[in-house]
Amino acid sequence: MKVALMGNEVFLPITELLIAFTVCCLVLMAIKTFWKPIPKGLKRVPGPRGYPLIGNMLDLGKNPHQALAKMSQKYGDVMQIHLGTRPVLVLSGLETIRQALVKQGEDFMGRPDLYSFRHISDGQSLTFGRDSGEVWRARRKLAQNGLKTFSASPSPTASTCLLEEHVSQEADALILKLQELMKEKSFDPYRWLVVSVANVICAMCFGKRYSHDDVELLSIVNMNNDFGEAAGSGNPADFIPILQYLPNRTMRAFKDLTQxxxxxxxxxxxEHHSSFDKDHIRDITDSLIDHCQDKVDENANVQLSDHTVVHIVGDLFGAGFDTVTTALSWSLIYLVTNPEIQKKIQDEIDKTIGRERKPRLSDRSKLPYTEAFLLEMFRHSSFLPFTIPHCTSLMRNHLEWLLHPLKTFVCSQPMCRSTTAI
Structure with a gap:
């Protein structure tokens, strides 16, 4: 197919026209991304120069949290990088991050409008959703009330709370399984840790403990693992918008997984609705249903439907799954490689509590060495180098020149240094 240009007798294939148009669009996008006028009296945020379209993606390498920490030593506690065509503000240092996330937490609690986030819980997720207004506050309050009600519920069979009973039962089952596996020369405990953590969270959210070979439990574990792999690998379309319109097998699998x-x-x-008893709250789902009975939140006029409960339960389930599993895995690794520390922890527990009962949350203040080990494990392993990106509507309103589209930040903590990207 050929096209005439401006009445001349020059003809070009339509393919060449499309290529030329695409190149012009890319050049304009690159210019728009990297050239922004700075108002008089203000300075451009320091940071490394990036490449057109891909920004500083190549500079981050395989360990982006370490790369960001190294950059911050050169450019300071506030710097700017580019992920694709999206500018990102990076905050480093404990006091800077405390100022943003603690002292001004309300201002920085929003989420950026990333392409992949729109497909999690239909964009209504508390964790990934863009909304940070009254609707979000009402749902957050609902989730907090559900957690509080469940965690404070007394166990019908023990003197502890319902949450501690679930953890204690699963710990017994995990120890028995590990003792059985120890008869072999070697084994990988991670698989059994994953299943045990899933069981505790299922007990909290759904009120029942599964057999380790249960099909539904294994399905939940596999879906969570697939979600972690898909989310962890990143989606370039989040930072290079033109890629949203190209075929993407990973994104299709991600959408299917969330659905x-x-x-x-x-x-x-x-199923919980059909057996719900207001006088017998079995789990977090029951607690959420109980709070949804009036259908409308009295403070925010927010519809509280079955789908609202689904989104909140999904957020609560995902929030503790990977972090708890990874924390337990790192704890085991440190204890196995440092048997002298393991012995000190056991001696402290034996001396303070004895072996007649299991440790409880109320014993925390009596076990300073054990708690010190856990805190040092979190600090030293840094197994969660980044949080989910944040954005701020307050700064977007007052500093549009800086934040459009500069509106995401991510936290990392490589070893002793904290780094946050906004």
Whole structure:
């Protein structure tokens, strides 16, 4: 197919026209991204220069938290990088991050409008959703009330709370399994840790403990693992918008995964509705249903439907799954490689509590060495180098020149240094 240009007798294939148009668009996008006028009296945020379209992605390498920490030593506690075409503000140092996340936490609690986030819980996720207004506050309050109600519920069979009973039962099952596996020359405990953590969270959210070979439990574990792999690998379309319109097998799998998980949780929520008893709260789902009985939050006029419960339960489930599993894995690694520390912890527990009962949360103040080990494990391993990106509507309103589209930040803590990207 050929096209005439401006009445001349010059003809060009339509393919060449499309290529030329695409190149012009890319050049304009690059110019728009890297050239922004700075108002008089203000300075441009320091930071490394990036490449057109991809920004500083190559500079981050395989360990972006370490790369950011190194950059901050050169450019200071506030710097700017580019992820694709999206400018990102990076905050470093404990006091800077404390100022943003603690002292001005309300201002920095928003989420950026990333492409992949729109497909998690239909964009209504507390964790990934863009909304940070009254609707978000009402749902957050609902989630907090659900957690508080459940965690404070007394166990019907023990003197501890319901949460501690679930953890204690699963710990017994995990220890028995590990003792069985220790008869072999070697084994990987991670698989059993994952299943045990999933069981505790299922007990908290759904009120039941599964067999380790249960099909539904394994399905939940596999979906969570797939979600972690898909989210952890990153989605270039989040930072290079033009890629949203190109075929993407990973993104299709990600969408399908989130839909299947939501369908599973919705099925469990509806089962809870059919057996719900207001005088017998069994789990977090029951607690959320109880708070949703009036259908409308009295403070925010927010509809509290089955899907609201599904989104909140999904957020609570995902929030503790990977972090708890990874924390337990690192704890085991440190204890195995440092048997002298393991012995000191056991001696402290034996001396303070004895072996007649299990440690409880109320014993925390009596076990300073054990708690010191856990805190040092978190600090030294830095297994969660980045948080989910944040954005701020307050700064977007007052500093549009700086934040458009500069509006995301991520936290990392490589060893002793803290780094946050906004």
């Amino acid at each position: 299947r998980f939501s369908a599973l949780v919705l099925k469990i929520v509806r």
